[in-house]
Amino acid sequence: xxxxxxxxxxxxxxxxxxxxxxxxxxxxxxxxxxxxxxxxxxxxxxxxxxxxxxxxxxxxxxxxxxxxxxxxxxxxxxxxxxxxxxxxxxxxxxxxxxxxxxxxxxxxxxxxxxxxxxxxxxxxxxxxxxxxxxxxxxxxxxxxxxxxxxxxxxxxxxxxxxxxxxxxxxxxxxxxxxxxxxxxxxxxxxxxxxxxxxxxxxxxxxxxxxxxxxxxxxxxxxxxxxxxxxxxxxxxxxxxxxxxxxxxxxxxxxxxxxxxxxxxxxxxxxxxxxxxxxxxxxxxxxxxxx
Ligand code: ATP
Numbered sequence: 687x688x689x690x691x692x693x694x695x696x697x698x699x700x701x702x703x704x705x706x707x708x709x710x711x712x713x714x715x716x717x718x719x720x721x722x723x724x725x726x727x728x729x730x731x732x733x734x735x736x737x738x739x740x741x742x743x744x745x746x747x748x749x750x751x752x753x754x755x756x757x758x759x760x761x762x763x764x765x766x767x768x769x770x771x772x773x774x775x776x777x778x779x780x781x782x783x784x785x786x787x788x789x790x791x792x793x794x795x796x797x798x799x800x801x802x803x804x805x806x807x808x809x810x811x812x813x814x815x816x817x818x819x820x821x822x823x824x825x826x827x828x829x830x831x832x833x834x835x836x837x838x839x840x841x842x843x844x845x846x847x848x849x850x851x852x853x854x855x856x857x858x859x860x861x862x863x864x865x866x867x868x869x870x871x872x873x874x875x876x877x878x879x880x881x882x883x884x885x886x887x888x889x890x891x892x893x894x895x896x897x898x899x900x901x902x903x904x905x906x907x908x909x910x911x912x913x914x915x916x917x918x919x920x921x922x923x924x925x926x927x928x929x930x931x932x933x934x935x936x937x938x939x940x941x942x943x944x945x946x947x948x949x950x951x952x953x954x955x956x957x958x959x960x961x962x963x964x965x966x967x968x969x970x971x972x973x974x975x976x
Pocket of ligand 1: 746752753754777782786789790791793794826863865969
């Protein structure tokens with residue numbers, strides 16, 4: 687039995703780090719948005735006693751037990767209290783790694799959705815999100831997708847109205863950033879709140895793309911060094927972006943455009959200077975069974 691899931695990436699429209707728990711997890715205040723850049727995750731189940739095999743088109747992604755898809759299979763059978771069967775996961779990678787776009791997290795969510803479908807466990811989205819929490823802080827969001835606020839360690843999720851229609855240019859500079867190291871660096875600047883998430887929430891709720899552009903904020907920009915960030919952001923703004931920001935702990939940078947023609951012109955320019963550039967749009971679902 688085989689199921690293929692189209693698994694969407696995310697960007698952060700707002701990301702503040704407001705504290706650190708005793709167990710080392712950081713407390714965040716975020717607005718997350720699914721976008722139309724997809725990995726394709728094919729999950730096959732067959733007879734056997736629980737062997738897990740993961741493969742990925744990107745040779746830099748580890749396919750051992752550290753792969754998020756592998757962890758998802760383990761956690762699924764644990765939660766379902768079922769005798770594990772053999773599972774093969776094939777990941778067609780399009781979402782850049784170490785980019786702050788939740789590539790690993792969305793693959794894990796795709797595996798949970800695929801297994802739920804094939805093994806007829808009929809878990810609700812909330813139950814899948816409960817399993818997802820054991821895999822990583824961004825995985826529950828990748829179960830629901832769309833536009834949401836995320837609080838606590840990123841797992842307390844509240845849906846927002848859909849982001850207004852727009853065009854999003856994403857550039858992934860060559861530099862790779864480890865999320866763990868970026869959080870460690872953020873500790874050095876403290877957790878004072880300098881920006882209010884409410885401005886972003888109001889902008890989204892009012893469907894005002896101009897205000898969304900103005901309210902973009904990411905605390906990681908203060909601690910993570912991406913050499914090209916200023917060049918990319920000012921290029922996006924020159925081409926008419928409502929605003930530009932690094933997503934997650936980087937290193938991908940995005941610009942939000944109201945007009946497709948402006949986004950197209952910006953793409954033309956950036957494609958001549960960077961290898962990895964995409965034009966995407968906000969989407970309301972993260973996991974879609976094909
Ligand atoms: P986030 O926005 O959730 O912080 P990210 O974009 O920073 O994500 P990922 O692409 O999720 O980072 O991957 C981070 C690291 O996780 C990779 O360098 C890789 O070693 C490891 N990894 C494990 N499983 C996967 C997977 N399925 N896809 C991509 N990377 C994975």
